[in-house]
Structure formats: structure tokens, C-alpha cells
Amino acid sequence: MIKLLIFGPSGSMGTLISKLALKDGEINVVGACDVEKIGKKLGDIVSENDPNDIIISNTHELDDLINDTSPDIAIDFTIAEATEKNCLICVRHGIRCVIGTTGLSNEFLNQFKALVLEKKAPAVISSNMATGVNVFFKMLSLLSKHLEDWDIEIIETHHHRKRDSPSGTALTAAKIVCDTIGCELSDVVKYGRERGPNKREIGAKNEIGIHSIRAGDIVGDHTVLYAGSGERIEFKHQAHNRNCFATGAIKAIKFLANAKENKIYTTQEVLGL
Numbered sequence: 001m002i003k004l005l006i007f008g009p010s011g012s013m014g015t016l017i018s019k020l021a022l023k024d025g026e027i028n029v030v031g032a033c034d035v036e037k038i039g040k041k042l043g044d045i046v047s048e049n050d051p052n053d054i055i056i057s058n059t060h061e062l063d064d065l066i067n068d069t070s071p072d073i074a075i076d077f078t079i080a081e082a083t084e085k086n087c088l089i090c091v092r093h094g095i096r097c098v099i100g101t102t103g104l105s106n107e108f109l110n111q112f113k114a115l116v117l118e119k120k121a122p123a124v125i126s127s128n129m130a131t132g133v134n135v136f137f138k139m140l141s142l143l144s145k146h147l148e149d150w151d152i153e154i155i156e157t158h159h160h161r162k163r164d165s166p167s168g169t170a171l172t173a174a175k176i177v178c179d180t181i182g183c184e185l186s187d188v189v190k191y192g193r194e195r196g197p198n199k200r201e202i203g204a205k206n207e208i209g210i211h212s213i214r215a216g217d218i219v220g221d222h223t224v225l226y227a228g229s230g231e232r233i234e235f236k237h238q239a240h241n242r243n244c245f246a247t248g249a250i251k252a253i254k255f256l257a258n259a260k261e262n263k264i265y266t267t268q269e270v271l272g273l
């Protein structure tokens with residue numbers, strides 16, 4: 001059995017992941033940490049039977065919780081500031097982490113990567129754990145290879161509660177396009193576009209524009225627009241609900257439990273794509 005620690009079980013993703021983990025015969029949930037609902041029962045919060053009667057702990061008591069429960073794996077879909085703090089504590093204890101939170105800083109990623117090696121605690125970090133999105137990523141390489149001279153723009157749409165912008169998935173898509181056509185993301189990416197004092201500045205040749213729309217309860221749409229002379233392709237992925245991410249997260253947990261290399265894995269590797 002994989003001993004699992006869950007961060008943020010009262011969040012949208014945290015609730016779904018907790019439900020699936022509590023029902024899974026290969027996973028034993030040994031702890032849960034949040035900033036709210038401290039002292040309440042995990043099973044009650046996520047409306048699922050919990051054989052261990054886990055009580056939600058305060059994140060300030062994380063070291064004690066880890067010492068008491070010895071988790072093998074921690075899963076974190078919360079907010080970047082929380083993930084950066086909590087997952088550094090986990091990896092220092094040698095716990096393997098599955099991180100789905102987006103908007104993580106490069107400083108954190110560098111520090112985390114070094115600790116993964118030092119503590120021999122592999123991890124999965126992925127901006128999007130849905131199977132469809134990862135096939136979408138794979139197809140982007142092919143499209144970009146054949147259409148490298150066309151204008152390429154990325155449009156992402158999410159619910160109005162989303163804290164980061166652009167989405168981690170849009171940034172991953174842009175990185176794949178750049179890697180395929182041989183340019184640096186920081187050299188070509190343009191976030192949104194507005195008319196500058198010099199009208200010529202709104203020309204978009206040799207740029208990859210990323211545009212973020214925030215509206216209602218939209219779970220997540222990503223379109224990569226390839227536009228040539230007299231024709232275009234709009235390549236689109238739409239998530240209808242969060243189950244696709246949560247089932248991907250459970251796959252990542254099981255993959256990581258058996259991972260041999262001390263590195264940060266992607267969902268593409270988890271899914272064997």
C-alpha cells in the first residue's frame with residue numbers, strides 16, 4: 001500500500017483526489033493538511049468513507065505529521081506559495097511529491113530539483129495531468145514542425161477563480177512549440193497584446209502571443225492557433241470537468257511509487273507517451 005499525504009483536501013482538486021485516493025485499494029491515506037477545516041474529519045469534508053478517520057492537520061504542524069505518519073508520497077494541488085513551502089519540507093524528509101499546482105517559481109523549481117537528487121526522492125511535476133492534454137502536447141510538436149513559418153498564438157480560458165495567468169498548460173504548450181521550432185520562449189512570447197504609442201508595435205510576426213480569458217466556471221480550454229496565408233488550423237483541448245486531472249494525479253502517485261530514477265518526471269513519462 002502507498003502511504004499518501006494530501007495537501008489542500010478542501011480545494012476543488014484536493015477534494016476530487018481525496019475521494020479517489022480513499023476508494024483506491026492500492027493507496028492508504030495517512031494524513032491531510034490544509035489551512036482551513038483543521039480538526040475536521042477528511043471523510044466528512046470530501047463525503048467519502050475513510051477507514052483511517054484522518055483528521056485535517058494544520059500545515060504549521062507538517063514536520064510532526066510526517067514524523068508520526070511516515071508517508072511515501074505527498075500530493076499537492078493548492079496554491080504556489082503553499083506548495084513551495086510544503087513540498088520543500090516533504091522532499092527534505094525524503095518523501096516523493098506529486099505536484100499539480102501551477103505558477104511555481106523558477107527559484108523553487110531549481111531548489112526542489114537539487115533536493116530530489118540529494119534526498120533520492122523522485123517527483124512528478126506537471127501543469128496538466130489529463131491524458132487528452134498530454135496527447136495534445138505530443139501533437140503540438142508535430143504541427144509546429146510542419147507549420148513553423150506560420151503565426152502561432154495560444155488562447156486559454158478558465159474559471160474566474162483561477163489565481164495564476166497565463167495557465168501552466170499554456171506555458172507548457174508554448175515551450176513545446178519553441179523547442180520544436182528552435183527558439184527561446186523568453187525571446188518570442190508576448191502576454192496579451194495592447195496598442196502601444198507606436199502602432200507598428202502591434203504587429204505580431206515572430207511572436208507567440210498567449211491570451212488568458214477568465215470567465216464563469218469554465219474548467220479549462222486551450223487553443224493553439226496556427227495561421228498561414230489564406231488558411232488556419234485551430235487545435236483545441238477542452239476539459240469538461242476536473243475528473244480528467246484527478247484520475248491523472250492518481251496514475252502519477254502509482255507511477256511514482258515505483259519510479260527508479262532520482263529526477264522530476266512529466267505526465268508524458270507517467271503515461272508512457
Ligand SMILES: NC(=O)c1ccc[n+]([C@@H]2O[C@H](COP(=O)([O-])OP(=O)(O)OC[C@H]3O[C@@H](n4cnc5c(N)ncnc54)[C@H](OP(=O)(O)O)[C@@H]3O)[C@@H](O)[C@H]2O)c1
Pocket residue numbers: 007008009010011012013014033034035036059077078079080082083086099100101102103126127128129130245248
Ligand atoms: N496539474 C493539473 O492537472 C491541474 C489541474 C487542475 C488544477 N491545477 C492546479 O491546481 C491548483 C489548485 O487548483 P484548484 O482548482 O483545486 O484550486 P482551489 O479550489 O482554489 O484549491 C486550492 C486549495 O488549496 C488550499 N490551500 C491554500 N494554502 C494552503 C496550504 N498552505 N496548505 C494546504 N492547502 C492550502 C486553498 O485554501 P483557501 O481557499 O483557503 O486558500 C484551497 O482550498 C492550481 O494551481 C491549479 O492551477 C492543476
